[in-house]
């Protein structure tokens with residue numbers, strides 16, 4: 001590789017359960033899970049090695065967006081060890097011991113939330129992350145004593161969506177979660193007040209490849225321009241699967257997730273710009289519902305464990321035709337910003353995809369950000385049709401952004417995923433709606449057009465006919481939920 005210097009500044013090391021540990025002779029592709037287990041910390045388990053089961057969950061100290069630290073649960077099977085240089089992590093062993101259990105471990109034991117125990121270290125890490133969440137406050141419960149999926153203690157059950165258990169049937173685990181009190185005054189709670197560790201320039205040169213963390217955009221772009229074979233890595237929720245399951249290795253991996261320009265969200269009166277590497281959980285927190293389309297999309301994307309690292313740049317970087325963000329971003333008329341050492345260019349996302357997993361992005365370019373123009377339309381919806389509610393891949397996804405004024409569709413943009421080799425705009429359906437009254441008649445006609453958009457395939461997830469039918473139904477549902485007849489009687 002060309003010119004990695006002057007990126008390295010100190011011997012790679014991280015803090016594990018309160019003790020600074022040098023990396024030692026790890027390879028450039030070693031995962032955090034493998035390092036932990038090779039070093040005697042065998043609490044975290046390998047169930048699937050592809051982010052599906054959560055048996056490997058650990059806690060990483062990450063910035064909370066307000067100058068403090070949040071203990072963020074991540075899938076250690078997907079995180080490259082090298083990306084944790086200078087960082088702090090806690091595994092189940094660091095939470096407590098059999099003699100001095102952590103409150104989440106004690107609650108799990110008391111509720112019978114552990115049987116064979118294989119999933120338990122991962123569950124307690126996800127649970128501890130939610131236990132320490134600073135804005136977790138007691139939640140009002142419904143008349144039947146139930147609070148939906150939030151416990152009386154404000155515990156959001158969805159924080160466990162990436163953890164699977166084969167034994168308990170989940171109810172005892174929920175009981176344990178809902179029995180937790182407010183965080184005590186332990187060291188992990190105290191850590192919340194001080195900033196998370198800064199990123200470090202990292203250089204790991206090994207026989208299986210080189211891992212570099214660039215901490216500035218010019219560094220990353222210079223490296224990329226001299227090394228077109230390099231793989232960029234942000235959250236590693238896709239790349240980690242490639243490494244583990246398909247045994248992919250790259251001569252050079254460039255970590256870009258802590259570059260300030262890629263790790264920021266900026267809003268003006270005319271647009272919201274989201275850095276390509278901002279984790280989806282952080283986008284959800286920072287936007288706080290300001291972009292309803294993303295507020296609908298993000299909870300349906302994978303699991304909390306995955307969303308704590310997965311980014312929009314990674315989702316667009318894979319150019320998968322079944323990625324969930326492209327339909328939503330297409331409907332929002334988003335622009336994608338591509339940066340290289342010599343220039344930056346912005347283009348509509350609709351011009352980005354060129355074929356199955358191919359795009360206009362050159363090898364020396366990275367995705368810097370996406371820009372969502374404001375104001376937003378007044379009808380927005382994201383429909384993900386999948387077999388399971390959480391942690392599943394779309395059979396088909398549809399996003400609608402319509403501006404309806406005085407009962408007429410002034411503008412319509414519809415983004416589709418899972419019905420062609422690329423995500424696409426449903427232009428014929430948009431034409432069938434635009435300028436027409438927002439009535440059932442218009443919608444039924446446009447739904448028939450929508451059902452014929454794209455070239456859906458039969459595969460193990462769904463038949464082509466089902467996919468087409470779901471497109472039509474999504475528009476009918478949108479109308480049913482957003483038509484004057486749905487207004488509450490006065």
Ligand SMILES: Cc1cc2nc3c(=O)[nH]c(=O)nc-3n(C[C@H](O)[C@H](O)[C@H](O)COP(=O)(O)OP(=O)(O)OC[C@H]3O[C@@H](n4cnc5c(N)ncnc54)[C@H](O)[C@@H]3O)c2cc1C
Nearest residue numbers: 051234235236237238239302311313314315317323324367
């Ligand atoms: C269990 C599981 C569930 C999942 N569920 C979903 C789901 O519901 N919906 C969905 O859409 N996806 C899902 N995914 C896929 C994955 O989580 C997403 O694609 C995610 O957005 C990838 O982001 P990342 O930051 O982790 O990407 P990475 O793994 O870091 O990178 C992915 C690819 O994009 C490239 N890349 C990353 N950042 C950039 C950039 N800034 N510029 C250019 N290229 C870049 C990398 O080189 C790599 O090729 C799932 C994955 C797993 C493991």
Ligand code: FES
Nearest residue numbers: 047048049054077
């Ligand atoms: S081992 Fe299954 S999610 Fe990591």
Ligand code: FES
Nearest residue numbers: 115116165166167
């Ligand atoms: S206790 Fe056995 S898998 Fe959860």
